[in-house]
Amino acid sequence: MFHLHMPMVLLMASLGASDAGPLFDASADPQRLQEFRVEGLTNPVCGTVYPAGALPQGGMPLGGLGTGYLCLDPDGRLGKCSIFNRLPAPIVLNQPCLFLTLGQRRLVLATAKDGVGDVKAVDYFGHFPVADVRFEIDGPVQVSLRAYSPFLPGDPAECNTPAAVFEVRLTNVSDQPQHAALDFSPGGFPTGPAEPFGADEWSGVQVTHRPIERMPDWVEHTYALAVEKGAAEPDEQGVRASAQRELKPGERVAVRFLLAWHQPYLREGSGRVEKHKYSERFADAKAVAAHAGRNCGDWLRRVLAWQDVLYGSGLPDWLQEELVNVPYTLTKNSTWLARTRPDDWWDEQGLFLVNESFSTCSVSETMPCRFFGHWVSLFFFPELERTALEAIRHFQLRGGEPPFCLGLGFSIRDPRYHCQHTCGAGEYPQLIYRYYLRTGDEPFLKDFWPSARDSLNFMLRLDTDGDGLVEDHPHTIEGEFFPGNNPLDCWPWHGASSYTAGKGLAALVCGIQMAERVGDDEQARLWRLALEKGRKTYDEKLWTGDYYRTYHDTATGRRNDACFSAQLSSVWCTRVLGLEDPLPKDRIAKALQSIARLNLPASPYGMVDAVFADGRLCVEGGPGGDRIWSRDIFIQCNATAAMVFLYFGRQDEGRQAAGTMLNTIFRGPYPMPWSQPCGLSSVTGGTCHGHDYYDHMVVWSYPLALAGQDVRAACAEGGLISRILEAASAAAPP
Incomplete structure (x- = not known):
C-alpha cells in the first residue's frame, strides 16, 4: 500500500502553500491522542496537538x-x-x-x-x-x-x-x-x-x-x-x-x-x-x-515520505507518535566531531557521540544509555554507531573493563570506570553483536571479538563468591543511597539481583554465540559451563515461587522480595538478538503473570518498578519525597518488561505497559514530548529525574517485539527499517 501512495506523497509535499489546505485539521487538546490529516502525508497521523x-x-x-x-x-x-x-x-x-x-x-x-x-x-x-x-x-x-x-x-x-x-x-x-x-x-x-x-x-x-x-x-x-x-x-x-x-x-x-x-x-x-x-x-x-x-x-519531501511509512505501518497509534518524535533526543544530545589531528584515534568518519542528557545529567556516552538508546543510530546511521563502538574499545582497560562513559559534562577523553560496571561489561559485547546483526559485517565481528571476549571475562570476575552470578556492588555507605552502582542508582541492591545477574546470563548467551561464530570453541565451552552454573544459582537464590525477587545477599541475609518490573530484562536482551532465553520458559511465564498482577496496575502513569506480593509499593532507597525510584517508573524497566510481554504473546499486557507510560509522557499531568525524562513519578506523573534522556530511543525496539523479530529480521528487505530507509532516500520527482 505504501508504494502505491508514494507518488502522491511526493506531489503533495512539492505543492506550494497556495495549492494546499490547512497544515493539519485538528485543534489543540493536550489530553487527547487524535487522528487527523497533515499536509504532505497520505496516511492520517496519530498525534497530540x-x-x-x-x-x-x-x-x-x-x-x-x-x-x-x-x-x-x-x-x-x-x-x-x-x-x-x-x-x-x-x-x-x-x-x-x-x-x-x-x-x-x-x-x-x-x-x-x-x-x-x-x-x-x-x-x-x-x-x-x-x-x-x-x-x-x-x-x-x-x-x-x-x-x-x-x-x-x-x-x-x-x-x-x-x-x-x-x-x-x-x-x-x-x-x-x-x-x-x-x-x-x-x-x-x-x-x-x-x-x-x-x-x-x-x-x-x-x-x-x-x-x-x-x-x-x-x-x-x-x-x-x-x-x-x-x-x-x-x-x-x-x-x-x-x-x-x-x-x-x-x-x-x-x-x-x-x-x-x-x-x-x-x-x-x-x-x-x-x-x-x-x-x-x-x-x-x-x-x-x-x-x-x-x-x-x-x-x-523526504522527511514526510519516511514519516508516511510509520503512519501507515499499522503499529499502535501511541507507538507511531513516539517513534516519529523520539529521535529528537539525538538532536539535543549528539555531537559529531571532525578528525583534526594526526593522533586522533577516530578516522575520517569523525567521532559521533551522544550525551546521556545535556540538559540534566551531562555525561558523554554512558554505557546503559547507549545500551537502551542506540537503536536509531544502529538502524539508520550504522556508520555513526561504529564510531562510538570504536571509542569504547579505544578506552577499554587491559583487564577488559570497558568505560562507563567517556567523561563528565561535555568530555570525550576523560573516561570513567568502576561505575555500573556489573552491567556495562556485559552490555558492551551485546552492542557489538547487535551491530553485527544489523550490518552482517563479518570482518567487524572478528576485529571486535577480542574486545568483546575480554569484557565478558572481566564481567565474570565480578562474581566474587563463585556462585556463577555477577553480584551487585553498591558504592554507598550506610545511610546513603547514591551511588547505588546500578541503573537505578539511588536504590542500592545487594548480593545477586534479578536485573544485574540476569543480564549477566544474557551476556553469556550472546558471548557463546559470538565465540562460535569466530571459531573460538574453547571460550564458548567455558562460557557454557559458567552459564549452566549461573542459571542454577539464579533460580535457587531469586525464585520466590511466583517471580524473581529483586535481590538476595545470602552472605548477610539481606534481601528484597519485591516483584521488580525489569526482572526479565535478560529475556529482552537475548530476544532482540534472536538467541535462546537465559531463563526457563515456565518461570518467565509465571513471572509475567506476577508483573501483570502487581506492577502493571500499581500507578495510572505506568508500570511501577517494584511491588511486594501483597500489593504494597516498595519504598527503599532514594532520592526522597515524591521521588523514590523503587516505587517510580523507570523508562528502561517499563519498556523491556513491556517487550517481554509482547515477545511471549501477551499483547494486551504489553501494549498496556508501553502505552500507559507513553500516554503519560505525551498527555499526562506534565506533558513532555520533547523533554522526555529518566523516569516518571508514580505519585505525580511528572519526572522523577530530569529530562531529555536518550535511552528513550529503546522504543525503536518495540516493533521487533510486536513482530517477534530480532535485529537481523527487522532490518531485512521489505521490513519496516528497510522501507523507512527507502522512503527517506527517494529522489525528488522530475
Missing part, C-alpha cells in the same frame, strides 16, 4: 545530527538553544522571531508575555523534525508556520547540516486585498558585522561574531538569515529577513525563511578545542544557507 503554555519544558528542537539545536516553543518563541556551542547547558532565548505587519499594525507572532505578543491562541503539532503551528490573531489574515530541519534516515551527512527552515503561510480570509509584510528576526543572538549575500532567489545576511565561549581572538563564528523572494539587512535589533506579499481575497501564499549557523570550534571538558564535522562541508553560514536553500524542499 498542544496549546501555548502546555509544555513547561519547551517545544520541539530544530537542528540535525551533531549540529546543535534551538527549540520552537508552543507560544511562538524560540526557547532553549545550543547552536552557539553552549554545552552542556543550553542558552534559553525566550524570544519571538516572527513579526507580521498588516496595514499600520505590527503583530508579534507569539502569545502575550510581559506585555509582548499578539497571538490569541496556538495549535502546535510536532512530528519531528517538523513543527506545524497555527496562530490565531485578530485580523483579516490567517497565519500558520511549518518549521523543520533535515532528519533523513540513511543520510548522516545531510542530517549534519546546521540549518532550520521557517515556512510561514498567510491566507487572506477577507473580501478585500491585503498587503502583508513578514519579518524573521530572532532575538538574543550574538551581534557583529553583517554582510549581505544572495543565492538563486534567496537573499540573506551573515553575521560574524566572537564565539560566546572562550576562544582565541582569531576565531570567528557566523550565522545567517535568508528569505526567498525578499530582502535581508541589519536592523536596530540585529538582523532581519523580510518579505512583502499582496494577497487577493481568499489567496494563500507561503514565505520561506532560513536560519543557518556555522560555529566550528567548541571546547570539550578537558580544555581541548575540537571542530564540528559540518565545518568540513561548509566554509561559513552563507555556504550553509545556500545549500539549505537549494535542498530544503527535498528535505521536507
